[in-house]
Amino acid sequence: MNATSLLPALYVFVLAGFVGFLVITRVPALLHTPLMSATNAISGISLVGSIVAAGSDQNQVATVLGFVAVTSATINVVGGFLITDRMLKMFRRGRPGGAAREATTTAEARAAKEPK
Amino acid sequence: MTRELLIQASYLASSILFILGLRGLTHPDSARRGMQLAALGMLLAVVGTLLHHSIVDYRWILGGLALGTLIGYPMGMWVPMTAMPQRIAISHMFGALAATLVGIAEYYSHANGAAVGRAQMAALGFEVLFGALTITGSVMAFLKLQELLPGAPITFRGQNVVSIALFGCGLGLLVWLVASPAQPLAFYAMIGVALLFGVSLVLPIGGADMPVVISLLNSYAGLASSATGFAIGNDVLIIAGALDGASGFILSIVMSKAMNRSFTNVLFGAFGAPPEAGVKVAEARPVKSITPEDAAIQLGYARKVIVVPGYGMAVAQAQHQIRELADLIEKNGGEVIYAIHPVAGRMPGHMNVLLAEADVPYDKLKEMEDVNPDFATADAVLVIGANDVVNPAARNDPKSPIYGMPILDADKAKSVIVMKRSMNPGFAGIENELFYQPQTSLLFGDAKQSLQKLISEVKHAG
Numbered sequence: 001m002n003a004t005s006l007l008p009a010l011y012v013f014v015l016a017g018f019v020g021f022l023v024i025t026r027v028p029a030l031l032h033t034p035l036m037s038a039t040n041a042i043s044g045i046s047l048v049g050s051i052v053a054a055g056s057d058q059n060q061v062a063t064v065l066g067f068v069a070v071t072s073a074t075i076n077v078v079g080g081f082l083i084t085d086r087m088l089k090m091f092r093r094g095r096p097g098g099a100a101r102e103a104t105t106t107a108e109a110r111a112a113k114e115p116k
Numbered sequence: 117m118t119r120e121l122l123i124q125a126s127y128l129a130s131s132i133l134f135i136l137g138l139r140g141l142t143h144p145d146s147a148r149r150g151m152q153l154a155a156l157g158m159l160l161a162v163v164g165t166l167l168h169h170s171i172v173d174y175r176w177i178l179g180g181l182a183l184g185t186l187i188g189y190p191m192g193m194w195v196p197m198t199a200m201p202q203r204i205a206i207s208h209m210f211g212a213l214a215a216t217l218v219g220i221a222e223y224y225s226h227a228n229g230a231a232v233g234r235a236q237m238a239a240l241g242f243e244v245l246f247g248a249l250t251i252t253g254s255v256m257a258f259l260k261l262q263e264l265l266p267g268a269p270i271t272f273r274g275q276n277v278v279s280i281a282l283f284g285c286g287l288g289l290l291v292w293l294v295a296s297p298a299q300p301l302a303f304y305a306m307i308g309v310a311l312l313f314g315v316s317l318v319l320p321i322g323g324a325d326m327p328v329v330i331s332l333l334n335s336y337a338g339l340a341s342s343a344t345g346f347a348i349g350n351d352v353l354i355i356a357g358a359l360d361g362a363s364g365f366i367l368s369i370v371m372s373k374a375m376n377r378s379f380t381n382v383l384f385g386a387f388g389a390p391p392e393a394g395v396k397v398a399e400a401r402p403v404k405s406i407t408p409e410d411a412a413i414q415l416g417y418a419r420k421v422i423v424v425p426g427y428g429m430a431v432a433q434a435q436h437q438i439r440e441l442a443d444l445i446e447k448n449g450g451e452v453i454y455a456i457h458p459v460a461g462r463m464p465g466h467m468n469v470l471l472a473e474a475d476v477p478y479d480k481l482k483e484m485e486d487v488n489p490d491f492a493t494a495d496a497v498l499v500i501g502a503n504d505v506v507n508p509a510a511r512n513d514p515k516s517p518i519y520g521m522p523i524l525d526a527d528k529a530k531s532v533i534v535m536k537r538s539m540n541p542g543f544a545g546i547e548n549e550l551f552y553q554p555q556t557s558l559l560f561g562d563a564k565q566s567l568q569k570l571i572s573e574v575k576h577a578g
Contacts, residue, residue, distance in 0.1 A: 005235075006235045006346070009346050009349070009354060012351050012354045012355060013342060013345075013346070013354050013355075013358050014358075016131075016354065016355040016358035016359060016362075017358040017361065017362050019359070020135075020138070020358055020359040020360075020361070020362030020363060021366065023135065023138050023139050023359075024138060024362055024363045024366050025366055026139075026142040027138075027141045027142050028142070028143075029370070029456065029458055029464070029465060029483050030144060030456075030465065030468045030478055030481055030483070031141050031144060031147060031465065032370075032463075032464035032468070033200060033465035033468065033469045034465070035363060035367070035464075035465070036334055036363075036367065036463065036464060036465070037200075037203075037207070038137070038138065038141060038151055038154065039334060039338065039359065039360040039363045039364065040204065040207045040211060040334070040360075041151075041154070041155070041158070042134055042137075042154060042158070042356050043337050043341050043356065043357065044158065044211065044214075045130075045134075045158065045161060045341060045352060045353055045356040045357070046211060046218060046340075046341050046344055046353070047158075047161075047162055047165070047214070048127075048161055048162070048165045048350060049214075049215075049218040049344045049345075049348050049350065049353060050180070050214050051162070051165045051168070051171070051177050052168055052170060052171065052348070053217075053218050053221040053222070053225075054177045055168075055170075055171035055172065055173050055177045056170045056171060056172065056173075057172045057173045058225045059225060061221065061224050061225075062221040062224060062225045064176075065218070065220055065221040065224075066176065066217070066218070066221055067177075067179060067180045068180070068217055069180075069213070069214040069215075069217040069218050069221070070177055070179075070180025070181060070184065070214075071180040071183045071184040071187070072184065072210040072211075072213045072214045072217075073184065073211070073214035074180060074181050074183070074185055074188055075184045075188040075191065075207075076188070076207050076210045076211050076214070077188065078184060078185050078188030078189055078191075078192060079187075079188035079189070079191035079192035079207065080188075080207060081151065081155045081192070082188070082189065083191070083192040083193075083195065083203065085152075086193070087197070087200075087469055087472070088144070088151060089148065090197075090472040090473050091144040091147070091472045091478045092472075092475075092477055092478065093145070093477055093479055094478075094479050094480060
C-alpha cells in the first residue's frame with residue numbers, strides 16, 4: 001500500500017461502514033447476541049490475510065505467526081457460525097394462543113419420545 | 117490474470133454475501149438463512165485466497181485450518197447458552213490475535229519496517245494497536261465473566277492516569293513510527309503498550325457494565341481486521357472489518373444509552389465503586405414478604421403477567437422454570453409477556469437468548485419502549501433477578517447514580533412480586549424504592565427453587 005492506494009481503500013472503508021450502520025441499526029434488540037456472534041464469525045475474515053502469511057514462505061517467523069493466525073481465525077469462523085446458527089435455531093415464533101401451543105408441543109414431544 | 121480475476125470475484129461475492137447475511141439478522145425469521153449466506157461468503161473468500169499466487173506451501177495453512185476447526189467445533193457446538201457472554205468475549209480475542217499476528221508478520225517480512233511505506237505503516241500501526249488492546253481486554257473480560265477474576269471493578273489510585281498515559285504512549289509511538297517506519301524496537305514496544313492498555317482498560321470495569329465493554333471490544337476487533345485490509349491491500353477485509361466495527365460501535369452506543377452514560381463514563385467511571393456520600397444506601401426498612409402459596413394464587417388468577425428477567429435469572433439458570441410457570445398461567449387463561457431491558461444481563465441480548473433457549477416464543481419478548489405502556493394494565497409483574505433496571509430512582513431521584521437511565525415501569529403495575537435472594541442491594545449498591553412500595557411483595561430465596569415452588573402451587577390451585 002502507498003499513499004495513492006490509500007484513498008480508494010478509505011472510500012471502501014467509509015462506504016462499508018455506512019452500509020453496516022444502516023443495516024445494523026435495523027437489527028432488533030432481540031437478536032443482539034446472535035448479531036455479536038455473527039460479526040465475530042465474519043471477523044474471522046482475517047483468515048484471508050493469515051493464509052497468505054502462512055503459505056508465502058517468506059521467512060520462518062511469518063510462517064509460524066501465519067499458522068497461529070490461521071488457527072485462531074478458523075476458530076472464530078467455525079465456532080462463530082456454528083454457535084450463531086445454534087442460537088438462531090432457538091428463536092421461534094409462538095403459535096396463536098399460548099396455552100394451546102404448549103399443549104400441542106408437549107403432546108408432540110411425548111408422541112415423538114414414546115413410540116406406541 | 118484469470119486467477120487474479122477469480123480471486124477478486126470471490127472477494128466481491130463474499131462481501132455482498134456478508135452484507136446480505138447481516139441484513140437477514142434484521143428479522144428472526146430470515147436470520148438463519150442470512151447467516152448461511154454469510155458462511156457461504158466466508159467459504160468463497162477462503163477458497164479464493166487459496167488460489168493466491170504467492171502461496172507456495174499449503175502445509176501450514178492446512179494445519180492451521182484443521183487445528184482451528186478442531187478447537188472451533190466444540191466451542192460452537194458444546195458451549196452452553198448460559199456461558200455465552202464469556203464465549204463471545206474470548207472469541208473477540210481470537211479475531212484480534214489473528215489480525216495482530218498478521219500485522220507483525222507483515223512488518224517483520226518487510227525487512228523489519230525498512231521496506232514499509234508510511235501509509236502502510238499507519239495501517240499496520242492501527243492494526244496491531246487495536247488488535248493488541250483487544251487481545252488483553254477480551255481476556256480480562258473473559259476472566260471476569262468466567263469468574264476467574266472478581267466481577268467487581270478492580271481499582272487502584274491513579275488508575276485513570278496510568279490508562280491515559282499508556283494510551284498516549286501507544287499513540288505517540290504510532291506517530292513516531294509513521295514518521296520513520298524502520299524502528300523495530302518502537303514497533304514491538306507499541307504492541308507491548310497496547311497489551312498493557314487492554315488490561316488497564318477492562319480491569320476497573322464492573323460486571324454490570326460488561327455489555328458496553330463487550331460491544332466495544334467487538335468494534336475494536338472489527339477495526340483491527342479492517343486495518344489489516346488497508347495494510348495488505350485487501351478490500352474484503354476492509355469491508356468485513358468495517359461491518360464488524362460498525363456493529364460493535366452501534367451496540368455500544370445502544371448499551372450506553374440504556375444506562376444513560378457516556379462512553380468515557382463507562383470506561384473511566386468504575387461504576388461499581390462504593391456509592392458516595394449523599395446517595396441513599398440500603399438500610400433496614402420494612403418490606404412485605406410473600407409466601408410461594410400466596411404468590412401462586414396471585415399469579416394463577418392473573419389475566420396479564422409481565423416477567424422482568426435480570427442477570428439473577430442467568431445466574432440461577434431459572435429460564436426453564438419461568439417458561440414452565442408461564443405455560444401454567446397461560447393454561448389458566450392468563451397472558452404472559454417478558455419485558456427485556458437492553459442492558460439486562462452481561463451482554464447485549466443476553467436475556468433473549470436464554471429465554472429463547474427455554475422455548476419462549478420470540479414474539480413474547482418485548483423491548484423496553486414497546487412494553488412500558490403495558491405495565492399499567494398488568495395484574496402482576498414478576499421481577500426475577502433484576503434490580504437497577506426497575507429502580508424508580510432513575511426517574512425520581514436526581515441524586516441517584518442511575519438517575520436518567522431509562523427503566524422498565526414495573527412500579528406502575530397493580531402488584532409486583534420480586535424474587536430476591538436477600539435484601540442485599542443490587543450490583544451498584546443503590547437503594548431500590550420499588551421494594552418498599554405498597555404493591556410490592558418480596559419472595560425470598562433462590563430464584564430457581566422459588567419458581568419450582570410456585571409452579572407446584574399453581575398446579576395445585578389449577
